[in-house]
Amino acid sequence: MPIVFDETERVFHISGKSFSYCLRLDERGEILNLYWGAPLPRGGVGYLAESFRDGASFDLRRGRLPLEIPTRGAGWYGTPTVRAINERGDDMTCLRYVSHSITRGKPPLEGLPATYAQDDSEATTLTLTLRDDLTGLEALAEYTVFETLDAMTRSIRLTNGGSSALRLTHMLSASVPFFGGEYDLVHLNGAWARERAVKRETVGQAVLRIESQRGASGHEENPWVCLVGGDTGEFSGEAWAFSLVYSGSFLAEARVNNNGDTRVSIGLNPETCQWRLEPGASFQTPEAVLVYSTDGLNGVSHIYHTLYRTRLCRGVWRDKPRPILINNWEATYFQFNEAKILDIVTRAKAIGVELMVLDDGWFGKRDTDNCSLGDWVVDRKKLPDGVDGLARKVNEAGMLFGLWFEPEMVSPDSDLYRAHPDWCLHAEGRPRTEARRQLILDLSRPDVQDYIVESICATLQRAPIAYVKWDMNRNMTEPFSTSQSPERQFETQHRYMLGLYRVLEAITSRFPNVLFESCSGGGGRFDPGILHYMPQTWTSDDTDPVERLKIQYGTSYAYPPSSICAHVSASPNHQTGRSTSMKMRCDAALGWNFGFELDLGKLDPDDLDVTRDQVERVKELRGFFQTARFTRLQSPFDSQAISDAAWQWVSEDRRKVVLCAFQPVVRPNPAPRRVKLKGLNADNLYREQGGGRVFDGAALMYAGFVPTPAQGDADSQVYIFEAE
Numbered sequence: 001m002p003i004v005f006d007e008t009e010r011v012f013h014i015s016g017k018s019f020s021y022c023l024r025l026d027e028r029g030e031i032l033n034l035y036w037g038a039p040l041p042r043g044g045v046g047y048l049a050e051s052f053r054d055g056a057s058f059d060l061r062r063g064r065l066p067l068e069i070p071t072r073g074a075g076w077y078g079t080p081t082v083r084a085i086n087e088r089g090d091d092m093t094c095l096r097y098v099s100h101s102i103t104r105g106k107p108p109l110e111g112l113p114a115t116y117a118q119d120d121s122e123a124t125t126l127t128l129t130l131r132d133d134l135t136g137l138e139a140l141a142e143y144t145v146f147e148t149l150d151a152m153t154r155s156i157r158l159t160n161g162g163s164s165a166l167r168l169t170h171m172l173s174a175s176v177p178f179f180g181g182e183y184d185l186v187h188l189n190g191a192w193a194r195e196r197a198v199k200r201e202t203v204g205q206a207v208l209r210i211e212s213q214r215g216a217s218g219h220e221e222n223p224w225v226c227l228v229g230g231d232t233g234e235f236s237g238e239a240w241a242f243s244l245v246y247s248g249s250f251l252a253e254a255r256v257n258n259n260g261d262t263r264v265s266i267g268l269n270p271e272t273c274q275w276r277l278e279p280g281a282s283f284q285t286p287e288a289v290l291v292y293s294t295d296g297l298n299g300v301s302h303i304y305h306t307l308y309r310t311r312l313c314r315g316v317w318r319d320k321p322r323p324i325l326i327n328n329w330e331a332t333y334f335q336f337n338e339a340k341i342l343d344i345v346t347r348a349k350a351i352g353v354e355l356m357v358l359d360d361g362w363f364g365k366r367d368t369d370n371c372s373l374g375d376w377v378v379d380r381k382k383l384p385d386g387v388d389g390l391a392r393k394v395n396e397a398g399m400l401f402g403l404w405f406e407p408e409m410v411s412p413d414s415d416l417y418r419a420h421p422d423w424c425l426h427a428e429g430r431p432r433t434e435a436r437r438q439l440i441l442d443l444s445r446p447d448v449q450d451y452i453v454e455s456i457c458a459t460l461q462r463a464p465i466a467y468v469k470w471d472m473n474r475n476m477t478e479p480f481s482t483s484q485s486p487e488r489q490f491e492t493q494h495r496y497m498l499g500l501y502r503v504l505e506a507i508t509s510r511f512p513n514v515l516f517e518s519c520s521g522g523g524g525r526f527d528p529g530i531l532h533y534m535p536q537t538w539t540s541d542d543t544d545p546v547e548r549l550k551i552q553y554g555t556s557y558a559y560p561p562s563s564i565c566a567h568v569s570a571s572p573n574h575q576t577g578r579s580t581s582m583k584m585r586c587d588a589a590l591g592w593n594f595g596f597e598l599d600l601g602k603l604d605p606d607d608l609d610v611t612r613d614q615v616e617r618v619k620e621l622r623g624f625f626q627t628a629r630f631t632r633l634q635s636p637f638d639s640q641a642i643s644d645a646a647w648q649w650v651s652e653d654r655r656k657v658v659l660c661a662f663q664p665v666v667r668p669n670p671a672p673r674r675v676k677l678k679g680l681n682a683d684n685l686y687r688e689q690g691g692g693r694v695f696d697g698a699a700l701m702y703a704g705f706v707p708t709p710a711q712g713d714a715d716s717q718v719y720i721f722e723a724e
């Protein structure tokens with residue numbers, strides 16, 4: 001069994017293929033975390049509990065314990081996982097063991113996205129029931145282990161079993177103590193157009209706070225962090241990763257305490273979420289997904305990739321290669337009409353593109369970004385035959401049709417806002433801060449949720465729409481709701497997310513065959529919560545391939561390539577002004593969800609040929625990319641501002657390998673560069689398809705392959721190897 005309770009040692013032993021996680025039930029009924037690391041086939045760590053002692057009188061035993069669910073009081077001064085303030089104003093929550101159960105399968109989380117077991121045999125769940133006798137607060141701490149997929153999930157459900165209301169101020173999902181203090185924290189940091197840059201910082205006694213308070217997971221940080229040993233790299237060393245299945249404000253925290261031990265916590269951000277828990281009511285925390293590997297950062301990424309691709313994403317598109325699309329945004333912005341879109345379609349069809357996506361500007365009177373959000377009624381000046389008319393013409397031309405929406409927003413200049421000025425997030429008596437001339441609809445309100453479901457479904461029903469791009473282009477500034485009482489205002493951000501998830505569930509289940517892609521000014525909401533409803537995300541508004549090396553490389557720490565979208569755009573690039581070769585633009589997008597975002601009519605014949613060839617190559621390889629193992633080989637974040645990069649895909653049977661190597665900036669008189677491939681079969685011979693040369697698998701892995709040196713700036717090579 002992957003979860004057992006050793007009654008003699010009072011230890012719960014949770015084990016995956018390559019990890020053990022051991023919890024001890026101590027004499028006072030608290031749960032202690034004894035160990036998380038490499039597998040312990042027989043458990044046997046109960047003896048560690050004997051080592052926990054009092055320090056001086058200022059350093060009480062409880063404060064030194066490796067508490068699994070820390071709460072305030074009796075000597076604990078760190079960040080609590082659960083903090084409930086009772087009617088008398090005290091927050092000394094004492095959660096003590098009541099019972100436990102171990103069951104096959106994985107229960108869903110009410111109202112929240114989560115990983116799932118397709119079959120009960122895939123997962124086993126430990127539920128610990130803990131209770132605070134004074135207040136009656138009950139905590140159900142759930143641990144699910146996916147044995148084959150090698151990951152563990154955690155969440156806590158809090159129920160008020162007492163007779164008076166409680167104020168919850170901390171409802172984190174996981175907090176794990178680590179012995180010793182010699183660790184770094186890897187996190188994904190950035191901003192609009194440069195999302196998820198890989199940062200590595202030493203964890204010390206000053207708290208490292210990785211967070212969003214914006215009401216979205218954000219461009220700035222991602223709800224994924226990884227604690228690593230000092231000598232851990234991409235390919236080896238211990239790594240303990242935490243990912244939160246949530247799309248709103250979050251907190252991940254790491255620090256070393258005064259005894260030299262480390263703790264990492266992750267969950268809802270206490271700065272932006274508090275909750276009034278009435279008697280009988282429950283609060284469900286989001287799910288944290290914990291992954292351990294001794295194979296370094298690529299090791300944890302491999303586990304997340306398979307788990308998120310197959311047991312977080314859902315629906316008919318989960319396992320299907322995605323259509324090659326063209327999006328008109330960078331080709332036309334708001335200035336298009338039906339003839340222009342059909343011209344794009346004709347040109348795209350000629351090079352083999354399969355899906356035409358009509359972006360922003362098709363509704364209301366939206367010729368700039370200053371109006372009409374919320375009025376999902378077609379602009380007949382641009383599209384005289386409506387969206388349905390255009391969609392049918394696109395279909396007749398042999399392509400699928402997709403449509404952009406930004407359903408969570410409202411423009412002050414819109415019929416919706418004029419009819420319902422109280423439907424946006426705002427605080428009475430305060431200015432309503434506009435960003436991109438828009439406000440955010442109050443999705444904590446059921447009437448607003450219903451409006452969104454009905455208006456989006458009405459458009460989807462009327463036209464043959466195969467794909468939806470769900471955009472969201474600003475963060476919360478006044479996260480308050482007129483529908484809530486004053487003491488519940490700090491619930492608004494989380495209620496918004498619950499409302500959003502309800503809306504997404506309703507729309508995506510009503511249109512199960514539509515492919516949904518999420519977007520938030522590019523990658524401002526690239527998180528596991530959103531992937532549960534939409535299996536792919538627009539990675540960044542920055543389509544410069546040199547920048548994309550970094551953005552896609554960083555995003556791949558937590559997310560599978562099948563969820564990451566990459567489009568070929570114009571040169572010079574619209575975001576950076578940098579000129580790059582068409583070859584590199586195509587190669588940087590190969591292996592991810594491939595598409596175009598440019599006016600094909602402006603390409604010269606040579607570049608057009610490159611795009612045609614690349615479309616053919618994508619069609620040949622996309623089935624392989626969908627399930628192949630992706631590995632980062634050479635980091636674009638290495639020492640120089642712009643450095644070379646390389647990554648690879650290997651098929652499950654290890655017989656096929658695609659290596660992509662990039663040289664953004666040419667170097668004179670370059671020394672030969674070797675790239676060591678990973679995960680091949682050492683005994684196989686591999687033929688490289690371009691040159692026909694045969695290489696030994698072991699040599700490719702241990703001695704390395706030598707890509708052709710750059711022939712000018714923005715050069716790249718793709719090598720395909722097949723086992724003989």
Ligand code: DGJ
Pocket residue numbers: 329359360404471473519520521522538540541
């Ligand atoms: C932001 C998105 O990231 C872009 O791709 C585009 O859809 C614009 N919004 C449209 O307003």
